[in-house]
Amino acid sequence: MSPPSRRLQTKPVITCLKTFLISYSLIFWFTGVILLAVGVWGKVSLEAYFTLASEESTNAPYVLIGTGAIIVIFGLFGCFATCRGSPWMLKLYAMFLTLVFLAELVAGVSGFIFRHEIKANRRHPEDSALLRNSANCSPESLKDLDTAGQEVYTVGCFARVTHVMESNLGIIAGISFGIAFFQLIGIFLSCCLSRYITNNQYEMV
Known part of the structure; x- marks a missing residue:
């Protein structure tokens, strides 16, 4: 058994770490709500534009939605594991945070790749109606002037949608x-x- 003075030094450290980790878990839970909201917003608001890129690039909102939903659940688990003071639960929580870290990196990289992929992909003829309906823009050719409305814009449709x-x-x-x-x-x-x-459990033995 370790000296009582050493055990007394360890307990305040544990209490301090628990306080920080519970605070972190609550913030972590809130970031899950933010990710979930951003994923839903991206899926709903940008759904029409996703036809301008390959099918693989449209997975970023789903990754955010799935990651956000799981973060909400495990954020609560982190608070529970911290209050219980269970080492194996805390290790499981750390493993989950590592997986979330990797998943969010993938989502971020996918977003940047998708940005450049829009310009790289050649536009198909069937995209013209989408572009005109999705943004106030100028006709791409003289043929489009026949179907243009009263207002004619000076910025091309593809350039505006890309922006x-x-x-x-x-x-x-x-x-x-x-x-x-x-x-x-x-x-x-x-x-x-x-x-x-x-270590504190071993010191008490």
Whole structure:
């Protein structure tokens, strides 16, 4: 058994780590709500524009929605594991945070790739109606003047839609990267708390 003075030094550290980790888990839960909202917003608001890229690039909103929903669940699990002070639960929580970190990195990279892929892909003829309906823009050729309305815009449809997509997907990718690196704090706190609790249990033996 370790000296009582050493055990007294360990307990305040555990209490401090628990406080930080519970606070982190609540913030983590809130970031899950944000990711879920951003994913739903991207799916609903940008659904029409996703036809301008390959099918693989349209998975970013689904990744955000799925990741956000799971974060909401595991954020609550993190609070429960911290209050219980269970080392194996804390290790499981750290493993989950690592998976979330990787998933959010994938979502962020997908957003940036999709931004450049819009310009790289050649537009198909059937996209013309989509472009005209999705943005106030100018006709692409003299033939389009026959079907144009009273207002004629000076910015091309494809250029305007590309600008809208780049702006919105930049927001999605930025949020994903920001929240992803936030997980590193939780991984560090979970591992430290698990180690201190385990050491404290051995000291009491």
